Amino acid sequence: MATLRFSFGTMGSGKSTVALQIHHNLSSRDLSGVLLTSLDREGAQVTSRLGVSADAVEVTPELDLYQLAVDRWPIHYLICDEAQFYSAAQVDQLACVVDQLGIDVYAFGLITDFRGLLFEGTKRLLEVADERVPMQVEARCWCGARATHNARVVNGRITYEGETVVVGDTVDVPEQPLFGDVVRYELLCRGHYRSGELGR
Numbered sequence: 001m002a003t004l005r006f007s008f009g010t011m012g013s014g015k016s017t018v019a020l021q022i023h024h025n026l027s028s029r030d031l032s033g034v035l036l037t038s039l040d041r042e043g044a045q046v047t048s049r050l051g052v053s054a055d056a057v058e059v060t061p062e063l064d065l066y067q068l069a070v071d072r073w074p075i076h077y078l079i080c081d082e083a084q085f086y087s088a089a090q091v092d093q094l095a096c097v098v099d100q101l102g103i104d105v106y107a108f109g110l111i112t113d114f115r116g117l118l119f120e121g122t123k124r125l126l127e128v129a130d131e132r133v134p135m136q137v138e139a140r141c142w143c144g145a146r147a148t149h150n151a152r153v154v155n156g157r158i159t160y161e162g163e164t165v166v167v168g169d170t171v172d173v174p175e176q177p178l179f180g181d182v183v184r185y186e187l188l189c190r191g192h193y194r195s196g197e198l199g200r
C-alpha cells in the first residue's frame with residue numbers, strides 16, 4: 001500500500017542527504033520518481049551539505065502537486081524536500097497522490113521556525129502523514145546538548161519575533177543583511193534558546 005511518510009528534524013539533521021539517498025536507491029532499481037524542493041539554497045536542486053545534489057522541481061505556491069503527479073505518470077514515488085514551505089493545500093494534494101494514484105511520497109522538513117512555531121507545511125504533514133519519522137542525526141547546541149531550536153540571531157542577539165523570512169535548510173549560510181541588520185541562524189538546545197545565551 002502506498003504511504004505518505006514525513007521525516008522531520010532541525011537544520012543539520014541530514015534531511016536532504018537522506019532524500020537524495022532514497023531517490024538514488026529507488027531510481028537504481030528502475031523505479032521512476034520526481035524530486036521536489038522549495039527555496040533550496042541552490043535553486044531548483046536538492047543539495048546535501050555532504051556535496052551531493054540532483055535536479056529538482058521547484059514547488060511554487062501555485063503548483064498543484066496532484067496534477068504534477070498525474071502529468072508525470074507513470075511514476076512510482078515523489079520525494080519532497082523542504083516540505084515545511086509547502087502550503088497546507090499542497091500537503092493535502094500529496095495525500096491524494098498516495099490515496100488515488102498509489103504513489104509513495106517521502107516528505108522531509110524542518111519542524112519549527114525561529115519563533116519555535118510549526119511551519120505550515122510541517123503542521124499539515126504531521127496531521128495527515130501515515131508515518132511520522134524523526135531524523136536520527138541530531139544537531140548539537142554549543143553546550144553539547146541536543147539542538148531542538150533554530151534561533152534567529154540579529155546583530156548578535158536572539159530575536160523571537162518578526163517576519164518568517166525564508167531560508168533554505170542550512171546552518172552554514174553566511175551572515176546576511178536583512179532590513180539593515182546582520183542576521184544569522186544558530187541551532188540551540190531549548191534551555192539556551194530560552195535564555196538567549198549564544199556560544200563563544
Ligand SMILES: [Zn+2]
Pocket residue numbers: 141142143144145188189190191192
Ligand atoms: Zn545548549
